[in-house]
Amino acid sequence: MAKLREAVIVDFVRTPFGRASKKKPGFFADVRSDDLGIIVVQALMKRTRVDPASVNDIIIGTPTQIGEQANVARDISLAAGFPFEVPGISVDRACCSSMAGAQFAAMAIQSGQADVIISGGLESLSHFPNPVITPDVDLGELAKEYSARWQANPKIFDRIDPTAIMGLGLSAEYVADKFGISREALDQWSLRSNLRAAAAQREGKFRNEMIPVQVRLPDGTEAVFDHDQCVRADSTIEKISCLPPVYKPDGKINAASCSKEVDGAAAAMFMSREKAKELGLKPMVTIRSMAWSGIDPQIAPYGACLVSKKALERAGLSSGDIDLWETNEAFAVVPLVLIKELGINPERVNVNGGACCIGHPVGASGIWLLGTMAHEMNRRHSRYGLASIPGGVGQATAILVERERYWKGRSAFLDKLETATL
Numbered sequence: 452m453a454k455l456r457e458a459v460i461v462d463f464v465r466t467p468f469g470r471a472s473k474k475k476p477g478f479f480a481d482v483r484s485d486d487l488g489i490i491v492v493q494a495l496m497k498r499t500r501v502d503p504a505s506v507n508d509i510i511i512g513t514p515t516q517i518g519e520q521a522n523v524a525r526d527i528s529l530a531a532g533f534p535f536e537v538p539g540i541s542v543d544r545a546c547c548s549s550m551a552g553a554q555f556a557a558m559a560i561q562s563g564q565a566d567v568i569i570s571g572g573l574e575s576l577s578h579f580p581n582p583v584i585t586p587d588v589d590l591g592e593l594a595k596e597y598s599a600r601w602q603a604n605p606k607i608f609d610r611i612d613p614t615a616i617m618g619l620g621l622s623a624e625y626v627a628d629k630f631g632i633s634r635e636a637l638d639q640w641s642l643r644s645n646l647r648a649a650a651a652q653r654e655g656k657f658r659n660e661m662i663p664v665q666v667r668l669p670d671g672t673e674a675v676f677d678h679d680q681c682v683r684a685d686s687t688i689e690k691i692s693c694l695p696p697v698y699k700p701d702g703k704i705n706a707a708s709c710s711k712e713v714d715g716a717a718a719a720m721f722m723s724r725e726k727a728k729e730l731g732l733k734p735m736v737t738i739r740s741m742a743w744s745g746i747d748p749q750i751a752p753y754g755a756c757l758v759s760k761k762a763l764e765r766a767g768l769s770s771g772d773i774d775l776w777e778t779n780e781a782f783a784v785v786p787l788v789l790i791k792e793l794g795i796n797p798e799r800v801n802v803n804g805g806a807c808c809i810g811h812p813v814g815a816s817g818i819w820l821l822g823t824m825a826h827e828m829n830r831r832h833s834r835y836g837l838a839s840i841p842g843g844v845g846q847a848t849a850i851l852v853e854r855e856r857y858w859k860g861r862s863a864f865l866d867k868l869e870t871a872t873l
């Protein structure tokens with residue numbers, strides 16, 4: 452068998468993440484999520500100056516493949532102006548969808564089946580909101596309401612309680628109890644997330660990854676958005692500790708210690724090391740190992756630990772070797788359990804905040820974590836980074852990357868991003 456090639460990431464971009472809320476609609480409330488997908492794909496093409504005909508595939512993650520999000524990868528290829536020969540494939544591994552897409556991209560390149568792949572994800576939670584499941588919710592009624600999106604086979608309920616599958620907040624409560632994570636620790640983590648993200652925004656840390664987007668508002672005026680809308684610079688522990696539990700009366704998780712519902716898109720360009728060198732593009736990072744796994748849905752948030760351990764083992768590294776960690780704050784319990792289980796220095800985890808305030812645009816979250824980590828690794832000159840994400844219905848993915856001293860070349864990821872117009 453031929454030797455595996457190395458897959459590198461040469462660029463990562465994303466839109467700002469806009470609030471998805473019926474009460475207080477955000478800046479992408481009336482925007483199609485596939486339009487956000489087109490924006491990220493086109494920005495990658497512009498910044499890397501890669502010939503569109505040399506893109507071998509476009510992979511887009513999203514678990515909600517209906518309406519504007521159905522057949523979305525192929526639609527984006529067509530709408531973004533690629534030659535007809537550039538195909539598209541849409542991937543669903545729940546919250547892990549776009550990280551799974553990144554794994555498929557890396558494997559296609561490593562095995563020599565492709566040289567250049569765009570891999571991203573998107574979500575409009577304004578258009579396709581998640582249900583909030585509490586113990587008193589009538590699951591039968593809920594199933595009817597959501598039947599156009601998902602009709603779970605009743606046979607799976609012979610094995611697991613329906614709330615364990617659909618009630619992600621309840622599984623986070625269960626894991627917090629199981630691993631002894633206190634309400635105070637969850638509140639403190641969500642505060643930290645907000646303050647770190649606010650500082651990163653002030654310091655312009657997201658400038659190299661975030662595409663400013665011009666939107667026409669319902670009143671007909673135009674506005675440019677270049678920041679994540681749910682970050683609260685004025686967050687305080689006094690306010691957070693007074694918030695009521697969301698998922699059960701005696702629960703620990705409140706509106707601050709779970710992820711924000713947002714709309715957004717993100718994408719990275721993957722290449723073989725040889726192709727990047729041929730094009731004179733300097734990689735951000737090289738993929739060193741990957742892992743994916745299923746897990747009992749009741750302890751779904753623990754999935755991040757499971758796959759991170761696997762990825763470390765495959766790379767022959769230990770947790771102390773990792774300079775930077777990104778994990779999805781679907782609930783604050785995810786980073787806290789990861790830190791506890793793997794003995795990680797918290798100062799290396801989610802250093803610019805996470806989904807508790809930036810948001811969890813489900814289909815886009817996995818690639819966002821990987822890409823934002825790659826940018827931060829380049830700012831800090833880190834060597835190893837490990838991104839992980841647990842997902843609904845009990846799955847998880849992780850990717851471990853290395854930043855090296857690459858050849859002298861153009862760092863596309865350092866160029867300024869132009870404003871995109873919708």
Ligand SMILES: CC(C)(COP(=O)(O)OP(=O)(O)OC[C@H]1O[C@@H](n2cnc3c(N)ncnc32)[C@H](O)[C@@H]1OP(=O)(O)O)[C@@H](O)C(=O)NCCC(=O)NCCS
Nearest residue numbers: 472583619645686687690691697706707709710711712781
């Ligand atoms: C929990 C959830 C239902 C809350 O939705 P919401 O009520 O629209 O949330 P809001 O952002 O309006 O926050 C509710 C309150 O908490 C407050 N709050 C939230 N975060 C805060 C923070 N960091 N600091 C201070 N106050 C905060 C808000 O100010 C608001 O109070 P107000 O009504 O007085 O303004 C929603 O965010 C959710 O479902 N999250 C989880 C998403 C999920 O499960 N994803 C899949 C995971 S795999």
